Amino acid sequence: MDRTVDPQVLAVALGQHPSGLLPSPAALAELIADVEVSAIRSEFTVSEELLGTVWYLHGVAAAAAATDLYDPVRRQRAFAVSAHVMDLALNDPRNRPDAVDRIRVQDAPDDDAPDTLNDGPSRPPAQPLALRTIRARRLDLAFAAQIGYRRCDQDPNATAVFRQVSGLLVTDDVLASHLDTLAVEAAVAFLSMQRRPLTRVLRAWRRQLRDLQRLAGVESLRGTMYGPAQDVIEAVHHLTLYLTRSDVSALDQASTHLRAVVTGTVGGDRTARWVAAHLLELQDDLRAGSLNQLLPPGTPPALAQAFALSDPPVMTLWPPQRELLNNAHALDPATSRLLISVPTSAGKTLMAQLVICAHLTADTGRGRVLYVSPLRSLGREMRQALRARLRILGRKLGEDPPEFPAPGAPTTASDVDVLTPERLMHALRQDANAALEDVGLIVVDEAHYMAHDERGFVLEGLLAFCQALPDPPRLVLLSAAVGNHGALAAWLDPDQPPESVVFTRQWRGPRRLHGLLTPRELSNKLVRTQRKPRKNQIRNTEAAVPMALLISLRPTSATKLSHMRTGELGTRVYAEKFPGDKSATVSAKSIKNYELFAVGAAVLSRAGNVLMVCNSRLATRNTARAVADRLPDHPPAAPLADFLAATLGADHPIVNCVRHGVAYHHAQLPAEVLHAVEDALRADQLKVICCTSTLTDGVNLPVRSVIINDEVDDGQPRTGPGSGRWAPRSY
Known part of the structure; x- marks a missing residue:
């Protein structure tokens, strides 16, 4: 968001113009921020003033004489700002031919403001334009957004825009x-x-x-x-x-x-x-x-074709991927140690695939590759992506064996094996020579797991063992969360300066808007009643307080904090020793936090797919059911629901959730179910998916919003044993 809504960025994009012709940078930042916040609501519009301004920026940056008016940086900023707002305008109800009743959200400027966010139907939108006109307008907005994103190096957003209009x-x-x-x-x-x-x-x-x-x-x-x-x-x-x-x-x-x-x-x-x-x-x-342009001279044409003609297709590379090929010599077999550290959504997975396939096409004499990931979901995704690419190269992907196969179990020859650290360690213990035979490259994804309390020792031990070999294989580590680049680079290759070992960039593709979901007590409606006397009872009063959900958003560090709040969603009942004592709740009578956050997921789901991260397998199921209760039937998910009913039984709780466009994902579900849920999310058949962190670490999923449910310190004192200072929040 700071890339386009920051007033300094907007000042560069707007340039010099007569007073009154365009809004000032600060006014434009406020207009865009208001649209970002109001996009959470069921009813919002992109004002004609804002839309006219960004069409002006789009036109000037693209004009033949633009080089005389704008330098390259200014043109890029103008494209970025215009693309950002055009993208938002696609969700303006006036531009949506399939507009439906939406969840209404209105501003709540302070804690005492009236209830303003409801999950019931909203007022019908204003009379829309003719369907043909709306369709043409959506296509124009989509193209303007896409070309702007491509010209300002935010390529992933251009693909995301296409998903919104592909049906046109x-x-x-x-x-x-x-x-x-x-x-x-x-x-x-x-x-x-x-x-x-x-x-x-x-x-x-x-x-x-x-x-x-x-x-x-x-x-x-x-x-x-x-x-x-x-x-x-x-x-x-x-x-x-x-x-x-x-x-x-x-x-x-x-x-x-x-x-x-x-x-x-x-x-x-x-x-x-x-x-x-x-x-x-x-x-x-x-x-x-x-x-084709970026691959080193002499690279076999099959390498580029393996990416262009297989799924997912790769026709152009993103900025960090281009820089990796241009500056880091990642595809050079002589590069023995490399740490790639780029943010999430910067194309790290494709970088790993390029390194793997380039090694296979090089004549090194040791062509076998091991891809090691501590996450099975990431391993499944990599296996699926590599299968088609290796077929074009005439290479073979290894089978997916059990985590700990029996000694002497038959194996088939392969060029690439996808393993967890534990699976590779098991193979080394059985026969280290056979496990590393002809291995010339080891790629380790999510390398920051070396700091993991339980599994880090295994991963670090594997790398140390491989480095100690007389003729060690190449090592390429990937991570989005390594902070000690220099120390890790020195450990990987003490003979090289860190900058020769580490490739790191801060580029991100998708724009981000951070927010906070907080359970909020409507304390002005609290009601106290006396509990029935019992022997040794010390909590004699029940305090029932209605609960709401507060949504707080700040588009950028330069804009003000905006608050929105639901109406009453349920009641929380405390058993008090004294007025204000909140150390004990009456669970059977109280709404749970996950039920409150489910409302937030339902609200956000109307703008696009939502991924909600929960802290346990049970929480994923309960949260998914609570979200499903807030949403109507979702026909696109019917094929998945039928498959799950045939696989798990019609009475399984996930089946009813999926019929409402909601699913959950955790390690206890069968592998074929996890595959089906992930594929349905990629095919835009699901609105909300609740999962544990195993699905979120490194896996590429097309979701619009991510909710992380966690307990954070809110600084408020608590009474009672074990209560501490922790309170529920979702981000």
């Missing part, structure tokens, strides 16, 4: 029915960098255009109303060929098509010209970010 791409109707948006649809599909859906829509549209040519008896549709859209589609087709097959001539052909649209040679479609101009400007960035 029309392939099952005649071209004339959506000709006005066809060029934008093609560009939106391309900027997603999702090869499968992109290939599908391009194939359909190109076939329809060829059919039109045959019917009209012409070799080209240039000069007709279809001409501009056809050239944009052909340009996108050739750009895709360049990124997936390293076809340099395809890039030249794409440029020819785009210039023809921009100059009006093929027809006068202003929307197509807008799209073509942006794609033409983007070509240098695409070339710089192409995997």
Whole structure:
């Protein structure tokens, strides 16, 4: 959020302009922050003043004369600000053709404010524009956001935008029915960098255009109303060929098509010209970010194809991934020790896959690779991603054996094995020579687990053993949470300076908004009653207080804290020794904290998928059931619910949760169930998933909001044994 809402960033983006033409940086920051906060509510709008400002920034940064008005930094900031707000505008109810009743949230400026957040239906939105107009507006906003994100090096957000509008791409109707948006649809599909859906829509549209040519008896549709859209589609087709097959001539052909649209040679479609101009400007960035361009000279073409033609596809690299290949010599077999430390969501998993596949294609004489992760969920994800890539390389992925196979159990030869530290240690104890035979590279993910109280000794011992070998394999460690880079680098390779061993960057893709969910007592409605006298009873009064949930948000460090609060969600009953004593609750009569936080999850789920981290397996189940009680049936999750009913039985509690779009995930569920839940979340079939931390550490999941349920010190004194100063909070 500080990347775009900070007034200093906005001042650079806005530049110098006549007074009154645009809002000041501080006023613009306030406008954006208000939209960010109000987006949590059921009813919010992006004001015409804000939308007009960001369209201005988008236009000026993209104009042909922009180099005279804006330096590169200013252009990048302008694209970042405009993309951020366009992305928000996609969720403006006025721009959503599928608007439904939403949970209402209003501001509660202080603790005594009236109840303002309810999980009941809201007022119906204002009369929407015609569906066709809304569809066109959404596509325009999506393209503007995507191109802005691509131009300001926030590539993951461009893919996330595509997920919001992918249903607007029309392939099952005649071209004339959506000709006005066809060029934008093609560009939106391309900027997603999702090869499968992109290939599908391009194939359909190109076939329809060829059919039109045959019917009209012409070799080209240039000069007709279809001409501009056809050239944009052909340009996108050739750009895709360049990124997936390293076809340099395809890039030249794409440029020819785009210039023809921009100059009006093929027809006068202003929307197509807008799209073509942006794609033409983007070509240098695409070339710089192409995997083919970044791989070292002499790299076999199969390496790039293994990533471009398999799932998940990789058509361009993100900034830290580009820098890793350019500066860290990560793919060089001579790089014997490397620590990659980048934040979560910076593409660390893909970096590991690149190192692994590059090692397999290099002629080192020791081609076997071990990928070690302390997390089984991360190992499953890596195994799934590597399987298709290795198939293209003609290499074999090892089987997924039991954690501790019996001595003498048969094994099959493989090029890559995915293991936990305990599984590798077990193999070393059985036969160290066989376990490390022909191993030239060991990749350790989540390396910060070396500091773990219980499992860290095993991981550190493995690394120490491998380093002590007469001819040690290459070691590549990855982590998002290593603070002592220098010390770890010195331990890995004492002969090299730390900067030669450590690659670290602070780049993050997705924007973040931090908030706090807090149980809040409505103390002005407290009611005390006398308990029935009993022998030796010292708590003679019950204090019943209604409970609400407070949501606190601060978009950036420069903006004010905003509070929103629910109505009464239940009652908490205390057994008092004296007035104000809260050391003991009457559990059977009291609403639990997880039930309060479930309301927060239900509220956030309307803006996108929610992942809620719980501290125990039981808590995941209970929380999921509480969230499901707050949500209606969710038809997209029906196939998963049917599978779980057939696998676990129709009476299993997860089945009813899933029918409401809610699931839970922990280690006691069968592996096939965990796989199905993860795949459903990636396919956008689930609204909320409650899990333990094993799913969150290193696993790539497309979620909009993350709630972490934890106990934190709130500084308030408690009475009673074991009460301490800890209070529930969720982040």
